[in-house]
Amino acid sequence: RLAGLVMQARGDIKAGWGSLIDNPFAIAAGDRDRRAGKLRERLGVSRENAARQLREFLARNRDWNLSQH
Helix, strand or coil: CHHHHHHHHHHHHHHHHHHHCCCHHHHHHHHHHHHHHHHHHHHCCCHHHHHHHHHHHHHHCCCCCHHHC
16 A cells, blocks of 8 residues: 555656646656556555556546546
C-alpha cells in the first residue's frame, strides 16, 4: 500500500512538472502513474499488475480521459 502512495506522489510531481513546462506527454504520464498508484494502494498488487490493469482498461475505453477523472 505504501508503494502505491509513493507512486501516486511521483505521478503528481510528474504531472505538475509537465504543467510547469507545458508538456502534455509528461502530464499524461503523471496522470497514468497516479492512477496506477491508486490501483496498487487499493488492491495491493504489483507495479506490473497495476500497469497492466490500467493499460487494459484504457484499451477497452479509448475515449476515457484520465485528466478529467
